[in-house]
Amino acid sequence: MPLSPALEFPPQQDQALRKARRLERLTIAYLASVVVVMFFSMGASQAMKTAWMEDMLGFIPPLVFLIATRIAIWPPNKRFPYGYHRVISIAFLCASLALFTMGAWLLVDAVYKLIVAEHPTIGGVQIFGRTIWLGWLMIPALLYSSLPSMWLGRAKLPLAKTMHDKVLFADAAMNRADWQTALAAIAGIVGVGFGFWWADAAAAGLISFSVLYDGYRNLREVITNLMDEAPKKVGEDNTDPLPQQLESLLLSRDWIVAASVRMREQGHVYFGEALIVVAPNFVGDLPQSLSELTDEATRYDWRIHDLVIAPVPQLPEEA
Amino acid sequence: MRFSHYFALGISAGLILCWGCEFPRDPHGTADRVRGHVLRVGMTQQAPWAVEQNGERSGFEVELVQKLAAEQQAKIVWQAGNESELVKRLERGELDLAIGGFVRPTPWEGRVALTRSWGDAAGLEHVFLVPPGENRWLLLLDRWLAAHAEEIRQWNDRKGV
Numbered sequence: 001m002p003l004s005p006a007l008e009f010p011p012q013q014d015q016a017l018r019k020a021r022r023l024e025r026l027t028i029a030y031l032a033s034v035v036v037v038m039f040f041s042m043g044a045s046q047a048m049k050t051a052w053m054e055d056m057l058g059f060i061p062p063l064v065f066l067i068a069t070r071i072a073i074w075p076p077n078k079r080f081p082y083g084y085h086r087v088i089s090i091a092f093l094c095a096s097l098a099l100f101t102m103g104a105w106l107l108v109d110a111v112y113k114l115i116v117a118e119h120p121t122i123g124g125v126q127i128f129g130r131t132i133w134l135g136w137l138m139i140p141a142l143l144y145s146s147l148p149s150m151w152l153g154r155a156k157l158p159l160a161k162t163m164h165d166k167v168l169f170a171d172a173a174m175n176r177a178d179w180q181t182a183l184a185a186i187a188g189i190v191g192v193g194f195g196f197w198w199a200d201a202a203a204a205g206l207i208s209f210s211v212l213y214d215g216y217r218n219l220r221e222v223i224t225n226l227m228d229e230a231p232k233k234v235g236e237d238n239t240d241p242l243p244q245q246l247e248s249l250l251l252s253r254d255w256i257v258a259a260s261v262r263m264r265e266q267g268h269v270y271f272g273e274a275l276i277v278v279a280p281n282f283v284g285d286l287p288q289s290l291s292e293l294t295d296e297a298t299r300y301d302w303r304i305h306d307l308v309i310a311p312v313p314q315l316p317e318e319a
Numbered sequence: 320m321r322f323s324h325y326f327a328l329g330i331s332a333g334l335i336l337c338w339g340c341e342f343p344r345d346p347h348g349t350a351d352r353v354r355g356h357v358l359r360v361g362m363t364q365q366a367p368w369a370v371e372q373n374g375e376r377s378g379f380e381v382e383l384v385q386k387l388a389a390e391q392q393a394k395i396v397w398q399a400g401n402e403s404e405l406v407k408r409l410e411r412g413e414l415d416l417a418i419g420g421f422v423r424p425t426p427w428e429g430r431v432a433l434t435r436s437w438g439d440a441a442g443l444e445h446v447f448l449v450p451p452g453e454n455r456w457l458l459l460l461d462r463w464l465a466a467h468a469e470e471i472r473q474w475n476d477r478k479g480v
Contacts, residue, residue, distance in 0.1 A: 044432075119453075120451075121452050121457065123433075124458045124461030131435070131461050133342070133454070135343060135454075192343065194343075195343070195345060195346045196346070197452050
């Protein structure tokens with residue numbers, strides 16, 4: 001049984017992976033501290049609760065990334081001849097589904113609180129022998145939950161592009177958007193301070209909407225991915241031109257008169273087939289030429305991981 | 320990012336302008352309404368904390384409320400009722416405070432607000448019930464109870480003997 005190549009990453013991507021794993025471990029440690037700080041300053045604020053839930057959900061992408069990048073590089077074997085690349089997509093599916101469900105639940109919760117006109121209670125808290133309004137503690141807690149996270153997101157983004165890792169990209173995008181969550185929650189708390197009871201639940205609604213939207217976007221991304229959609233680069237809506245480039249590469253051989261390439265994403269890398277029509281005047285060792293051509297194609301871009309080049313009498317009609 | 324800058328600027332400006340003014344405020348203005356006017360207190364019988372006999376009220380929690388009302392220059396209007404009635408009236412904003420040996424944790428938490436607690440000789444954490452979301456009023460009570468924590472403890476010690 002032919003097995004896929006074992007090597008996942010060339011050196012540059014490997015370096016990015018190591019850096020990303022460090023950042024994700026840092027993210028987990030940071031999130032753990034955020035969750036504790038938020039929990040103790042949360043009180044009865046719905047917006048704080050929603051922001052806290054979002055931070056809890058924030059654990060999923062880094063955990064998924066750390067586990068999946070470990071499994072994805074397992075070498076292929078007879079049971080899994082295509083390797084373990086897709087574990088990333090499966091993990092991503094679970095994470096997006098969690099995000100989507102939680103967003104929907106939080107939105108319903110916030111709307112319910114608005115409908116029944118629940119007045120959020122934010123009382124006093126004892127600090128160093130003085131009783132101060134708990135709202136004053138919530139604001140720095142929320143800032144702590146967002147500012148470092150923006151920095152983490154910014155550091156992860158280029159790594160995600162280098163590694164072609166969509167889990168890391170989704171995580172970075174969520175981190176970067178954290179300031180919106182924090183600002184909305186702060187506005188809700190300040191609003192309550194001014195005596196507008198609805199400000200808190202309204203802010204919670206806005207936040208849950210952003211969670212829901214994140215979940216929806218990621219879900220759409222990963223489902224189309226698992227449906228073998230034509231590959232897209234990380235963070236871009238257009239299809240990756242790589243299959244076309246590969247076609248041009250094949251056509252640049254004088255012994256190939258026609259070529260057609262299709263590819264699909266398997267986690268970090270692309271798998272695909274190339275159909276070629278060999279020139280009638282071709283003389284030489286066809287299997288040897290094909291083998292050399294395959295090597296050259298996979299060297300063309302590291303993402304071309306597993307390519308089968310098949311000579312055919314004529315190309316099928318393009319859809 | 321531009322939006323966030325404006326937003327942060329707006330919040331800071333609002334807070335600076337409001338420095339020293341009333342913050343947090345009550346959605347229904349309970350604290351302002353009580354001061355110099357009327358304090359509507361719901362009471363459920365729970366000896367020795369809140370007792371009513373022949374129209375005379377006594378007990379530690381009654382004394383505390385009387386002291387609070389005196390400091391707020393407010394006249395107390397008493398209302399009687401069982402726990403769930405009092406909670407319902409608090410929710411509707413018909414009461415400013417409810418007493419009667421309520422201790423934390425209570426099943427009413429979440430429906431109404433609880434003040435800062437004080438411990439009795441038996442180790443129970445006593446609280447007053449307050450209308451939900453009246454944050455200025457709640458903070459006022461929390462501060463008042465914190466300020467009188469020492470008295471409350473001494474009173475408890477005497478009773479404990």
